[in-house]
Amino acid sequence: xxxxxxxxxxxxxxxxxxxxxxxxxxxxxxxxxxxxxxxxxxxxxxxxxxxxxxxxxxxxxxxxxxxxxxxxxxxxxxxxxxxxxxxxxxxxxxxxxxxxxxxxxxxxxxxxxxxxxxxxxxxxxxxxxxxxxxxxxxxxxxxxxxxxxxxxxxxxxxxxxxxxxxxxxxxxxxxxxxxxxxxxxxxxxxxxxxxxxxxxxxxxxxxxxxxxxxxxxxxxxxxxxxxxxxxxxxxxxxxxxxxxxxxxxxxxxxxxxxxxxxxxxxxxxxxxxxxxxxxxxxxxxxxxxxxxxxxxxxxxxxxxxxxxxxxxxxxxxxxxx
Numbered sequence: 560x561x562x563x564x565x566x567x568x569x570x571x572x573x574x575x576x577x578x579x580x581x582x583x584x585x586x587x588x589x590x591x592x593x594x595x596x597x598x599x600x601x602x603x604x605x606x607x608x609x610x611x612x613x614x615x616x617x618x619x620x621x622x623x624x625x626x627x628x629x630x631x632x633x634x635x636x637x638x639x640x641x642x643x644x645x646x647x648x649x650x651x652x653x654x655x656x657x658x659x660x661x662x663x664x665x666x667x668x669x670x671x672x673x674x675x676x677x678x679x680x681x682x683x684x685x686x687x688x689x690x691x692x693x694x695x696x697x698x699x700x701x702x703x704x705x706x707x708x709x710x711x712x713x714x715x716x717x718x719x720x721x722x723x724x725x726x727x728x729x730x731x732x733x734x735x736x737x738x739x740x741x742x743x744x745x746x747x748x749x750x751x752x753x754x755x756x757x758x759x760x761x762x763x764x765x766x767x768x769x770x771x772x773x774x775x776x777x778x779x780x781x782x783x784x785x786x787x788x789x790x791x792x793x794x795x796x797x798x799x800x801x802x803x804x805x806x807x808x809x810x811x812x813x814x815x816x817x818x819x820x821x822x823x824x825x826x827x828x829x830x831x832x833x834x835x836x837x838x839x840x841x842x843x844x845x846x847x848x849x850x851x852x853x854x855x856x857x858x859x860x861x862x863x864x865x866x867x868x869x870x871x872x873x874x875x876x877x878x879x880x
Contacts, residue, residue: 561880562612562673563861568602569869571862576669581625584680588619588639591689593671594698595876597729597777600869601802613865614671614878615641618689618697622675628683636689638697640704640834641667643681656830657708672861674880685831687838695855695877696841699732699848703837704829706732706800710740711833712826713773713798717741722766724748724787725777726758728851728875729800733775735846738762746771748790757874771795779803781810788812791821799825851875 564574579587594616598604605613617639621631631637643665644656651659661681668677678686689697706729715721721737723730726749737745738761747763749755755765770792776784779801788797788811799809809823816823829837840846854876856864867873 560674561858562669563858563878564610564612565605565608565865566610568605568609569866571865573859573861576673579668579675579677581623581628581677582680583626584628584683585625586621586628586631586678586683587623588617588637588676588678589622590671590673590676590880591618591620591636591694592698593617593878593880594702595864595868595873595878596702597727597868598802600865603804604802612670612673614673615667616698616701617641617667617671617676618694619676630683631686636694638687638689638700638834638838639667639676639678640682640685640687640701640829640831641665642828643685644830657828662828662830672858672878672880674858685834687834690842692842693849694879695852696847696849698877699851700834700837700841701829702729703732703736703840703846703848704833705729705826706736707836708829708833709733709775709798709800709826710736710773712824713775713796715740715742715773717743719772720744720746720769720792722746722748722771722774722787722790723758723763723777724774724783725801726751726754726763727777727871730775730777731758731761731851731874732846732848733777734758734761734763735848736840739840739845748786751871754874766790773798775800777801779807781808785810788816788821788823791819793819794821795819796822796824799823848875852877855879
């Protein structure tokens with residue numbers, strides 16, 4: 560099979576790899592589509608995975624099942640999550656499933672930017688049926704799940720005022736998710752006019768300067784984070800969603816955090832319940848993410864897909880092997 564292997568954060572080569580063979584409890588999928596995540600174009604995040612095949616927002620068709628697998632069969636189309644928590648460790652019990660050691664250890668092999676993937680046994684139980692859903696829409700279940708988890712960690716309620724900083728695909732999903740959960744007061748802060756217009760079409764209003772209860776940061780820019788914190792009213796919550804560089808400073812005034820009782824939270828990835836909640840929102844049509852797909856490229860164009868996402872030319876690029 561062919562796979563797009565990243566050799567540096569900016570260089571990709573298409574290589575031939577052996578077709579995966581499923582072991583007990585495992586399955587092999589033909590990749591139907593894989594979205595490009597912001598983490599796939601974060602140099603600091605990618606550097607830890609090099610050389611390797613990136614891509615984890617995956618939809619596939621089951622090609623082969625290992626012994627002991629009866630939940631799916633060849634021909635089934637599925638949405639794959641690339642991590643699975645144990646559900647019983649102390650971190651899982653405290654609601655930190657994405658910090659579970661098993662969660663961090665599980666993965667698809669080699670990665671979504673490939674013709675085929677091996678889905679290990681722990682992940683098979685988390686498969687979601689694609690059914691008649693467009694595969695491109697299916698690739699948004701994982702990123703929407705990450706957004707839902709972040710909004711939960713920020714304790715966003717329907718009566719809160721939400722400020723979304725950055726109207727890329729995740730910011731737009733946050734707007735849609737908040738509106739789907741009944742949040743009326745959703746503001747957006749985005750320097751690019753065309754993205755501001757898109758955010759407004761998705762249900763946000765331009766930032767009016769009114770104090771927010773929750774600021775959702777889809778950027779790791781230090782000044783944007785500081786401005787997001789400053790936009791909060793007393794008792795507000797700053798939610799850090801974007802991958803930052805090691806050693807990066809938030810540049811926040813600790814005295815103001817204390818005096819104004821500002822909560823700072825972060826959120827990484829998504830658990831099984833988040834995946835199911837995102838799946839329900841998309842399958843029901845309450846959130847239709849297809850309009851966010853601005854670029855659809857073949858496996859040989861994976862490097863271009865990553866570059867388009869990196870430079871902000873794509874709202875969402877999807878690789879279709």
